[in-house]
Amino acid sequence: MVLIFNFFRHGLECKALLLIILLKILSIQEILAQNLSTFLNGNLTTSADTITLALEDAESIFLKHNLRLLAQKMNIEEARAQVIQSRLWDNPTLYLETNPRNQISNRYFSYGTEQKDANGNYIGNEITSNIDQIIKTAGKRSNLVKLNKINVEITEDDFYDLIRTLKFNLRSDYYLLLQFQQAIELLQSELNSLNFLIHNISIQVNEGNMPLKDLLRIQALAFDVENSIRDFITQRSNAESELKTILGLPTKAKIIALKDTNKLKAARLPSLDSLAVVAIENRFDLKAAIKEIEAAERNFKLQRSLAYPDLDVGVTYTRYSNYIPNYYGVLLRMSLPAWNRNQGNIKTAEYSITEQKAIYENQLREALNDLSAAYIQFIKYQSVYTGFNKSFENKYDLYFQSLTKNYEQHIVGLLEFIDFFESYRDTKIAAFNLEQDFLQAKEQLNYSVGKDLFK
Numbered sequence: 001m002v003l004i005f006n007f008f009r010h011g012l013e014c015k016a017l018l019l020i021i022l023l024k025i026l027s028i029q030e031i032l033a034q035n036l037s038t039f040l041n042g043n044l045t046t047s048a049d050t051i052t053l054a055l056e057d058a059e060s061i062f063l064k065h066n067l068r069l070l071a072q073k074m075n076i077e078e079a080r081a082q083v084i085q086s087r088l089w090d091n092p093t094l095y096l097e098t099n100p101r102n103q104i105s106n107r108y109f110s111y112g113t114e115q116k117d118a119n120g121n122y123i124g125n126e127i128t129s130n131i132d133q134i135i136k137t138a139g140k141r142s143n144l145v146k147l148n149k150i151n152v153e154i155t156e157d158d159f160y161d162l163i164r165t166l167k168f169n170l171r172s173d174y175y176l177l178l179q180f181q182q183a184i185e186l187l188q189s190e191l192n193s194l195n196f197l198i199h200n201i202s203i204q205v206n207e208g209n210m211p212l213k214d215l216l217r218i219q220a221l222a223f224d225v226e227n228s229i230r231d232f233i234t235q236r237s238n239a240e241s242e243l244k245t246i247l248g249l250p251t252k253a254k255i256i257a258l259k260d261t262n263k264l265k266a267a268r269l270p271s272l273d274s275l276a277v278v279a280i281e282n283r284f285d286l287k288a289a290i291k292e293i294e295a296a297e298r299n300f301k302l303q304r305s306l307a308y309p310d311l312d313v314g315v316t317y318t319r320y321s322n323y324i325p326n327y328y329g330v331l332l333r334m335s336l337p338a339w340n341r342n343q344g345n346i347k348t349a350e351y352s353i354t355e356q357k358a359i360y361e362n363q364l365r366e367a368l369n370d371l372s373a374a375y376i377q378f379i380k381y382q383s384v385y386t387g388f389n390k391s392f393e394n395k396y397d398l399y400f401q402s403l404t405k406n407y408e409q410h411i412v413g414l415l416e417f418i419d420f421f422e423s424y425r426d427t428k429i430a431a432f433n434l435e436q437d438f439l440q441a442k443e444q445l446n447y448s449v450g451k452d453l454f455k
Helices: 010-043 055-065 067-087 140-206 212-247 272-282 284-305 343-386 390-401 403-408 414-449
Strands: 002-006 045-047 050-053 093-098 127-135 254-257 311-319 326-333
Touching: 050 055, 055 067, 055 140, 055 212, 067 140, 127 326, 140 212, 140 254, 140 284, 140 403, 140 414, 212 254, 212 414, 272 284, 272 343, 272 414, 284 343, 343 414, 390 403, 390 414, 403 414
Parallel strands: 050 254
Antiparallel strands: 002 093, 045 050, 093 127, 127 311, 311 326
């Protein structure tokens, strides 16, 4: 009978680690939900399912409750666990062999006697055992530890780059939500004025003081405004849905965005070359790409070290199986690298270094091109926005407030009323779009640089 005790438990340890991570995620989700409820009730204006959020509050919620960030944090912990694992020595191997019955003496499990029979054969039972330990050579363990440490740094860079991407998406959705929110408020105000006007004109039509065609034309205008409201509500819902996913808010929640005029102030920027230096220093995707080159170089060293055989050392003991009753020996074993010297993996690792360098160069070029486009776009939209005549818009608002009365009092005719009404609506929505374009250009530049340039 052969009893082999092998203490390799790597598979079991990985399963246990995954189970622990899963349980942590489930418990953290519950804690996040409780903390989010406390945060909303304690720090924000809420009414039933409606949440009024400033952009800073939204970013605070995002950093604490976004589940993609939570998952990426778990990736970092997994990578750190691999560093711990790579530092561990291989477990020793124990081998034990025995014959439970001695066929000559017909004895079972007789291990304590050293007697011989008449023919000189031992009448006890045989035992063979050894214990050995694998010793890795050529720096395999240190290379693997260093490679896993680089992987930890890459995972951390990926985490911060994910924050950059999600923050850009959050701000874009927030500004879109604000734009659609303002457009809906404008159109709803216009619709209220039209409904009030329709009510008064209906009375005048019934009394024969106004023609029916005026009423029908105003009703058609109101119907057009209602359709526009429905379109903006759909677009608002899409932006709000993405924003709630990023923030981890409940499905039924309705977000009210707050306008911050400070974010619409013009800003002076350094030169494009200066921003390119800032981008290279702050873009975590570029940092991760550089680390990928380091990881490829370290893997090349690891694959070269794997070409050298490991050493297996141990001690062996046999009883009644050698020229003496109790035999002790030293075990030394290693494979001979006659044919397999890991040539293919070494060559693959060498090509990988060249590949990662090309990927980084392409990524750097793409990042700088994106930065240049974002820089030009920001200058253009800032120029257009700052050149927009705000006093003209204010006068437009004042005139629109008296437009309904002027029409009822026949100061302006129907065609003039409709023309100004539609012109006012288009101008206001264009102004909202201009604000959105300017804010979006700011965030695109922030995203390209990898840093908030506008404090």
